Amino acid sequence: MIFKGILNGCSSNVAAQAEELNGFIREYLSCGDNVGSTIAFYSKKEEKNGLLGLVPTESVELVRVARYQPENILVALRTVENAEKTDLYLFPSGFAGSEIAVRWACRMKGSCLVRVKQIECSGAQLTARKTVYANHVLGTFILTKKPYCISLAKGSAASQAIPIRDKLIVTEHDLTDLQKDQFIKHSQWIPTETTKDLEAATFLIIGGRGMDTKENTQSLKKIADALGADFGVSRPVAMSAWTPMHRMIGVSGAMTKPEVCIVAGVSGAAAFYAGIEKSKTIVAINTDIRAPIIKASDVAVIDDYKAVMAELAKIVLN
């Protein structure tokens, strides 16, 4: 199978994209007759050399564009790429990867799945698995039309550092003149905090809807701060704006893997649990013994989280 990995070098998370793609390629495409290369988009000249060190395959097409804008990226792909010669396109997890994967497949009349966890190549056929039913069920799909375009699910394979290569075949294209985004009349970039810190956390305290109020949320965060833990929340808490969005845990937010994860007042919806399932130890504190999080934890306390966490903070800090 001939495959191509797509990197969005216009984004500050391109190193994470590259390591994620590399892990997936090593896991699922490193054997047999699979041959891969990379297409990497970037906008700033000074970022080119850094990008060359992030290529997970032995060859790369570097495509310079004015900025990341899906309409321009799609036309740029069309300009540099002959989809008839490629069987499979791999896009990183994340918003950009999924939106380009779907639209590219549609334009190339191929097949597409987003947030794919596993693939299996059998001759010319591709089978892919992804979660459905709000993360409760794993669905297996056969993709029936080439080119197959898939974006990865976060954590679908362990990220792998990019090896230092003696030789990298590089082709370059300058498409900075592309202007397929005239429908955008004004654009302003607003930097925000990301989920990166939570994803690297070793000790995590997470509050859920059981916190009931913004004040209780702030109180639990103070306890987390005092204990030296990172603080996350479930989606209902973030959606109520009791904390900033970047603290959200789960498939929509941070996918964490702490040593210790204390989960307070969280029912444990499957889409949330996916964000903590790689924790070494999960401690659940909940008043409802029937909450799904209880069965999915290593240690459970059936009680009011406020009283338990307040006492725990007292014990640890004294």
Added chain:
Amino acid sequence: MKILVCFKTAPDLEMLNDEDWVIDKNLQIDTSFLKPTLNSYDESALEIALKLSDASESVKVPLELNALTIAGSGETTILKTLNALRFKRVVRIDSHDDLRFRPMAIASILAQYVLKHASQDVLLLGRQTSIGENARTHLLVAEMLGWPCITQAIRIELVDGNHVMVTNQMDDGRLRQRIQTPCVLSIGDAPNTYMRVPTLKDRLGYGKRPIETLSIKDFQLSDETEELIDLEVIHHKRAVILIEGKSPEEKARKLYEGHLKGSVPVQERLAKT
């Protein structure tokens, strides 16, 4: 400006017990006994549309809000609620087909509705539904219409009759862009967008207006290029140890002594604070 919110109801899957997750030979899971609720991203789309309607008078942009769903006849409660919230047209495309994993078919219906039945300036959709998790419909309908699509929108403001200001979440920040219509906007995790409840007066005054109903047979459905061949329930189970005690304080002590005291990260992080 005409805005069409495309929405879907879905069963609250978190209400299912472990034993309810049974996959039959047709790759179906019975959720018929669960009450349908608004898909959470679609709920955000509907509330954002209502907020735009609230603001339309002050920015002097006349707005027509419409809502559309593809569903069977059992979804009338939510449709009546949207009537009561003063959506101008509330449309149900009658279908009992299995559309769980058919984003191409759904997108083709939406595109045909806009092109043949009622033209629109903005299409608002949630980014995905809970059952199919396809996360493709908004992008496919944009491709079919030849419209641009802004994904992960979290805030929309009216600018004038032909432009909206859209703030959307990117992988490493946010963009605030003035967008020319027509366009497709897909709603991501937008805080403070739980849908409002209509007043009793509006329920009585507007809730009983008829629902516009079309048949799915009036549309040509595009074929999918992916085929579902298997479903497998994911079990999340760990060997849970229940901490017993007479008070929360006693349980906290047992939790610390038995499970957290020797925990390396806790100690490491504490040493740093």
